[in-house]
Amino acid sequence: MFKELCTKLGIKQNISSTFHPQTDGQSERVNQDLELYLWIFCNHQATDWTHHLPLAEFAHNNRYHDAIKTSLFQVLMGYQPWHNIPTVGTTDAPDIASRLTQLAHLCTEIQSSIRLAEETIKKCNKEKFVEYKPGQRVWLEATNLKGLHPKAKLGPKRYGPFTIDQKLSLVVYRLKLLPKWKIHPVFHTGLLYPYSETTMHEKNYLQPPPELIKNQEEFEIECIIDSKTVGKRTLYRVRWKGYLALDDSWLPNTELSHAKDALADFLQPNKE
Numbered sequence: 001m002f003k004e005l006c007t008k009l010g011i012k013q014n015i016s017s018t019f020h021p022q023t024d025g026q027s028e029r030v031n032q033d034l035e036l037y038l039w040i041f042c043n044h045q046a047t048d049w050t051h052h053l054p055l056a057e058f059a060h061n062n063r064y065h066d067a068i069k070t071s072l073f074q075v076l077m078g079y080q081p082w083h084n085i086p087t088v089g090t091t092d093a094p095d096i097a098s099r100l101t102q103l104a105h106l107c108t109e110i111q112s113s114i115r116l117a118e119e120t121i122k123k124c125n126k127e128k129f130v131e132y133k134p135g136q137r138v139w140l141e142a143t144n145l146k147g148l149h150p151k152a153k154l155g156p157k158r159y160g161p162f163t164i165d166q167k168l169s170l171v172v173y174r175l176k177l178l179p180k181w182k183i184h185p186v187f188h189t190g191l192l193y194p195y196s197e198t199t200m201h202e203k204n205y206l207q208p209p210p211e212l213i214k215n216q217e218e219f220e221i222e223c224i225i226d227s228k229t230v231g232k233r234t235l236y237r238v239r240w241k242g243y244l245a246l247d248d249s250w251l252p253n254t255e256l257s258h259a260k261d262a263l264a265d266f267l268q269p270n271k272e
Contacts, residue, residue, distance in 0.1 A: 004075070015171075049162055067117035069109065078103045084140055129189040130218075137161040140175065141191040145183070161195035221259040224266035236263065 010155055012153040028042050037056040040050045061072040062081065073081055132138060139158040168176040171189045219240045226237035228250070238259070255264050 007052055030060065068113045071104070072129075075106060077108070116130075123261065130192070130194060131170075132164050132167065132189070132192065132194075134164050134166060136164045137195040138164060138175070139193040139195055140192070143191070159245075218258065221262050224256075224259070224262050227266070236266070248251065 003013065033055075034056050037059060038046075038049050038052055041052050058081075061076075064071055070073065071080060073079070102159045137160070139160040140162055142156055144214055145159065162175040162177060164173050165185070168174060168186065172186060173189060173192065175185050175187060177183065195212075220242075222239045222241040225228045225239055225248070227248045228235055228237075233252055235252055236256065238249050238251050238256075239245065240247055240249070253263070
């Protein structure tokens, strides 16, 4: 409904994605400044952060910003507020006409400064994102994926390959992930890498068909790489021959009757 509303109003949506704040860079930069301020002044338990928000907001609006070459207070109100309550001296209210002229001139300068800042960011960011098509296979960066490996720093740097399911915007894609992952399948193109196979070594994964044993299809087990306890049962993570790690299965001991050697090889070093 919201997408249709934007279409009717002529609003072009720029869909963002997780762990990629560049879509709304200005807001993210403000959040970083406020977070740093609160990090300095909050107590150890961070229970009083709401009490510091008014002063944090004042400090942010009162400081000089490189992008606009002045402070936000100067832009919005035309003057710089006092940091404390003056005890002596008086000030005369400026002429309204001169104030309006000053604000109009300042607004023009601010707009020019923002455009200049945007162009500077574009020139600094020379990274060119790869454009993908639905059906194409890609690797997924493992940086922000949690709980897929017992030791994240020692785990795979990339997962996949996955198939592009849908292109949501110029830089955001939906992937066909494994149902057991239970994570949002939308990612920024900066987290994706093209998957390719060389002609020298033919296909990377042949995925052989199952064998018929007693009129039942069974896949060949390459090795057992992990185990876990669920309730009173022990499950073993099985790697199928010719298949990716994404196709691993958790099986009980009762289903490993044809893989006694693989089970013994796994259990032996774990006993030492």
